Amino acid sequence: MQSKTxxxxxxxxxxxxxxxxxxxxLFDMNIRTVSSHELGQxxxxxxxxxxxxxxxxxxxxxKGIGYEVIYLIEKIKQILKLDRTIRVALVGAGHLGIAISxxxxxxxxxxxxxxxFDTDPKKVGTSIGAMNIYHLDELSAIVAKQEIExxxxxxxxxxxxxxxxxxxxxxVRTILNFAPVTLKVPANVHLRNADLTTELQSLAYxx
Amino acid sequence: MQSKTxxxxxxxxxxxxxxxxxxxxLFDMNIRTVSSHELGQxxxxxxxxxxxxxxxxxxxxxKGIGYEVIYLIEKIKQILKLDRTIRVALVGAGHLGIAISxxxxxxxxxxxxxxxFDTDPKKVGTSIGAMNIYHLDELSAIVAKQEIExxxxxxxxxxxxxxxxxxxxxxVRTILNFAPVTLKVPANVHLRNADLTTELQSLAYxx
DNA sequence: TAGATTGTTAATCGATTAACAATC
DNA sequence: TAGATTGTTAATCGATTAACAATC
Numbered sequence: 430m431q432s433k434t435x436x437x438x439x440x441x442x443x444x445x446x447x448x449x450x451x452x453x454x455l456f457d458m459n460i461r462t463v464s465s466h467e468l469g470q471x472x473x474x475x476x477x478x479x480x481x482x483x484x485x486x487x488x489x490x491x492k493g494i495g496y497e498v499i500y501l502i503e504k505i506k507q508i509l510k511l512d513r514t515i516r517v518a519l520v521g522a523g524h525l526g527i528a529i530s531x532x533x534x535x536x537x538x539x540x541x542x543x544x545x546f547d548t549d550p551k552k553v554g555t556s557i558g559a560m561n562i563y564h565l566d567e568l569s570a571i572v573a574k575q576e577i578e579x580x581x582x583x584x585x586x587x588x589x590x591x592x593x594x595x596x597x598x599x600x601v602r603t604i605l606n607f608a609p610v611t612l613k614v615p616a617n618v619h620l621r622n623a624d625l626t627t628e629l630q631s632l633a634y635x636x
Numbered sequence: 637m638q639s640k641t642x643x644x645x646x647x648x649x650x651x652x653x654x655x656x657x658x659x660x661x662l663f664d665m666n667i668r669t670v671s672s673h674e675l676g677q678x679x680x681x682x683x684x685x686x687x688x689x690x691x692x693x694x695x696x697x698x699k700g701i702g703y704e705v706i707y708l709i710e711k712i713k714q715i716l717k718l719d720r721t722i723r724v725a726l727v728g729a730g731h732l733g734i735a736i737s738x739x740x741x742x743x744x745x746x747x748x749x750x751x752x753f754d755t756d757p758k759k760v761g762t763s764i765g766a767m768n769i770y771h772l773d774e775l776s777a778i779v780a781k782q783e784i785e786x787x788x789x790x791x792x793x794x795x796x797x798x799x800x801x802x803x804x805x806x807x808v809r810t811i812l813n814f815a816p817v818t819l820k821v822p823a824n825v826h827l828r829n830a831d832l833t834t835e836l837q838s839l840a841y842x843x
Numbered sequence: 844t845a846g847a848t849t850g851t852t853a854a855t856c857g858a859t860t861a862a863c864a865a866t867c
Numbered sequence: 868t869a870g871a872t873t874g875t876t877a878a879t880c881g882a883t884t885a886a887c888a889a890t891c
Contacts (some may be wrong), residue, residue: 442838442841442842443834443838445837445838445841446833446834446838447818447834450816450817450818450833450834451818451836456761465733471818472818473639473818473820475639477822483716508841509835509837509840510843511840515843519834523739524734524735524739525735525736525739527731527735528731528732528735528736529732529735529832530730531731532832537813538833540836540837545696547722554813574801578837579839579840579843580843581756581836602841602842603794603800603839603842603843605835605839609657610657611657611658611678611679611680612681619839619842620691621768621835621839622657622834623830623832624651625736625739625830626657626745627650627653627654627657627749628812628828628830629648629724629743629786629788629812630652630653630716630718630747631652631653631716632647632648632810632812632826633716633717633718633722633747633786633810634644634649634652634716634717635713635718635809635810635826636721636785636786636809636810
């Protein structure tokens with residue numbers, strides 16, 4: 430699949446989970462086939478954009494018919510690497526970290542938080558659901574042992590750069606940061622910011 | 637300020653809080669002046685982009701000198717309407733909702749959650765910090781009474797469309813949605829999605 | 844067959860970056 | 868003054884949308 434991909438923009442990649450989500454909804458409703466036009470209406474997107482996005486990865490539809498729902502779900506899962514288990518470390522067992530950890534237990538799609546890290550002695554050694562809370566000093570060892578590939582940062586802003594450094598040193602190359610600070614990472618690390626504060630502040634503009 | 641703005645893209649607006657955050661950091665460190673070049677280095681952005689973004693709203697810098705930190709902070713706050721109190725309603729007192737509500741108590745910048753809504757009789761009537769939890773049926777009345785202008789949705793996906801309908805009916809025009817579903821809103825409502833699931837799923841692509 | 848819809852090329856639109864005169 | 872840096876125009880780059888031949 431990835432073999433014949435030219436350069437896929439992040440905008441395209443970020444739309445794929447939205448397609449996937451709606452396709453799964455269609456599947457649950459026993460709808461077997463869908464056109465880019467129908468998808469576009471439901472998802473508020475241009476049908477040409479949907480076709481173009483999918484066409485980057487292969488020919489998944491049938492002219493005159495549309496896309497077979499179950500087949501397209503399979504394909505998008507493959508593209509997003511959601512066809513295998515991906516283990517995730519979460520660093521920072523505060524309110525937000527705990528909320529995400531709990532949320533994780535309901536998540537499907539093979540993305541699973543397997544270890545939580547903190548530095549608070551009162552939290553280290555306890556657990557949230559099936560997830561143990563380890564000391565941050567154990568990060569590197571646990572990441573290696575559990576074959577963790579992704580990291581989520583939910584520590585306060587002042588601690589975030591140190592945490593991301595440790596994740597990178599431990600070999601984690603894909604990181605979602607909730608701390609309200611701009612972090613520096615090497616070019617081969619994929620860092621995404623998902624900071625609530627900046628989100629709300631930018632929304633205020635539209636009041 | 638807004639008077640002479642042509643059309644400001646969302647990309648520009650979303651960068652303003654990032655500038656603001658770093659400027660406040662500079663202020664805390666007693667740095668009085670900064671150039672677009674320095675900002676660009678620290679924030680991993682192109683200096684021309686920073687100058688252009690700011691120039692949409694006025695002439696805030698001085699040629700040969702740069703930008704006065706304290707003045708630019710004031711200006712960005714004005715642009716983002718963070719120079720007055722903005723009251724926010726949060727709907728859905730689950731793990732994520734509670735985490736955000738707690739987080740809110742540490743938030744500055746005049747953005748403040750003043751009411752929480754849920755339908756669970758066990759939660760309604762209790763409170764989180766200074767925020768009371770009301771029944772969803774009271775939404776419209778409380779929004780009017782407290783002059784709430786913004787909404788945050790942290791209910792499960794199946795309930796989100798109904799909640800956003802009620803927020804819109806109550807007059808809320810700016811909404812941040814954490815539920816993993818595409819919502820329909822009238823054109824005059826500004827809805828932003830901040831869904832953790834799609835964020836993580838799209839990141840998996842880069843593994 | 845006729846109608847529908849894809850995959851893809853071309854056209855358009857918009858956002859980012861470079862360049863530089865103005866000027867502190 | 869000389870060096871630095873803005874504000875802004877022009878150039879470039881990239882993403883979205885329209886159009887349509889291919890074909891189910």
